[in-house]
Amino acid sequence: MLFERQISIQSRVAYRYDSLAGLIFGFFSGMVLSFVPVVARRLGASAGQMALISSSFAFGLLLMFLWTYLSILGRKMQFFYWPNMVARSLFFLTPLVYKPGLLVTIVILYNLLGSMVGTAYGAIMKEIYPEDERARTMGYSRVVTNLAALVAAFLGGWLMDMWGPYSFKIVFPIGAALGLISLNTFKRIPLKEEVKDRQPLPMRAMLKNWFSDKGIWKMGGIISVAGFGNLLLGPLAPIFLVDKLKVSLSFVGIMSAASSVAIIVSYYFWGKFIDRKGPMLCLRASFLLISLPPLLYLVGEKWSVLLAAVFSSFAAAGWDLSWFKYVCMRADSSEKVQIDTGIYNNLMGIRGVIAPFVAVWLMKSLGLNTAFFIAFLIVISGFALSWVFEKSLIPQRVIS
Template structure:
């Protein structure tokens, strides 16, 4: 069978879905939540809904059984998810700005999108030839990343130009339209007559693996630490630092661009020295990055935020890549669905607990502001410090998971530099051409300077 039509449609559908999904991320969703008068506790939950929604993937076998096939199950869940997004601009238009209306809409959107993604992955796995999986998804992810960069700036430009009230109404309308287009395109997918999803107790099948149980402990705590503070980074930028959406979109543009480059580099390095090495280095660096926000204020953001965007793009590309590949490496090939479902449930549970804890702490910390040696520190920044410390604990939990690890990242770089330095000493003839060329350039410059000085002296003599 020829599935090239579905492959082409998936590129357009991915971009259309991303145009809606991007509104539920980062500073955009924070600004949208402010339009619905969201409190710190509700904002904490809204910010991690995509993570919490993973818990519902354990119900995908039941929906598959009810619907009868993958495509019908995918369209049922996609219809509920995509159409639920259309009520958000309607609420704004009718001035129904209640935080619980937004929360319920986004929970439905996230929960059923999670189920949709499960069936979509299953269908695409049978449509794309195994030899072309990497190339196909690499190109698709590249196009979606590029669309994210353009859309993020476009949405931010509209909000800054029209003002928060009209701007968010327009971008929410565009997002709702894109969500509907995505659902219609999913209806054009082919569905190969194959695949029976796993049945029975998925937890008992996955939890027999001791290494996987350690990885689950790490995943639960890691997602707890991410949800603890992540919704409030954008809050601090918008409310306390009063940064424009266009400026924040440029920072996002930088981070996405850096991530796109390092996805490729991390992938090659992880295959050589082990995916756990890259994951440990990235998470360890991310813990310092979160702690750095304790010093993020009106006087320091101009140089700290660009550093955060660049370094964040580097480390988060490593984290997003290697945590997925570590899971693939740990999963038993005969029970992959069970491993993924249990991992998703554990990650979602950790995110939910983190969001509830972070929301409670933020509502308390946000009530005060300090000044130490003339440097303003907002209460919410201590939550970032707590997030950094807890990320370092996650790093220790990850080290307990034993997978292939040839050498750590720092040792790899030091050994590489050491080898290169010894090579330069022991084999100087390899660099003879370079050294000779440098000498020639230096001699030319010296001659030119001496000639110019002689000409000046001649002028004075005359």
């Protein structure tokens, strides 16, 4: 696989399966997930339904304490595999979609099931990749994923424009099949895990650990400020693209491809940067970059929304890797990684449920342009907070 020679010998087998699974998942993501919001709006989805699509990833995250506990209790790979299998299979139902309601339901269930697996995935990554090369190796894998997503986004947009308004009924199930192939490839990663005969951590002890770690809550709170502003764009962007710019699905494919290029460059760059310089500088830079897309939507031209997609994707990749690096630097065990990831995802769930509906309310009350500007102000506030509290956020090893 690509970059395999740059991976240490002890990590190559895991990387081979991880990156191959990512390559195939990229086609699923590019052919399906990139187009869901625009397809829903074209089918007649209301602003409220668009908010549901944007917030649906967060519903399951509100139960993250439960998913964390269950993933610690059982086998990590099994807990990752089964919810994802059901979730990706849901897109085989899209030939039955004629109105937006069923598509919205499929997306909600997909994201609800997908939200269960984050802590298990984090524990798998901590086990298979050494600390000093984890961010870089995960970055390489994501580069491969987004190379595939780039190709799939172009192909999916072109096919759906050529085959007509209901062509997603063909394209989405093909993507779902690729998603299942990807999942079964990932399952082949060798792990040293055994069925536990006892509870590794009582629920009460886990919750105590969860709520007593002030450092991770401070970091999570600051991230939540910037994240809330960023999530306001969830329903606003596709509404703007369809209602104001009236873009084609081919243009959506170009946007997705541009995002993939940005992510490819970003993961390659940030992976090495974070392993050398640490996560905090990357996280602050990500906040600053992700404040730009709302301003670019205010410009209101096709070139500006393309540029917004590039900045957003470049920043999101750095955000992703820096947060996970921060968690792993603090954790003395995979259980601690799962607990801290659970905190992060729970906070994401709270803001993810609220922000899209706030965005729709702002749009209806104050207009799209004002809503975009408010999103910018909130994100830049998160950047300012990360600067003010910089010294207290330096990661320190926490014994669980």
